[in-house]
Amino acid sequence: MGWNIKVDAGKCTGDGACKDACPVDVYEVKDGKAVPVNADECLGCESCVEACEVNAITVTEE
């Protein structure tokens, strides 16, 4: 069981708010977009979802 992270690249501004908010360093910002490179580490806390000002991120249980 894990967490499925989706970043809407059309909304993402690449400001890195999710990267700063995530306690386990799931995100990197690549080419101006947030990418969940360590999705396997996700705790499902939704801190990234709350931090994102443009609501680009959804986290759902797999």
Ligand code: SF4
């Ligand atoms: S839900 Fe929590 S642990 Fe998972 S990517 Fe977002 S901030 Fe990180």
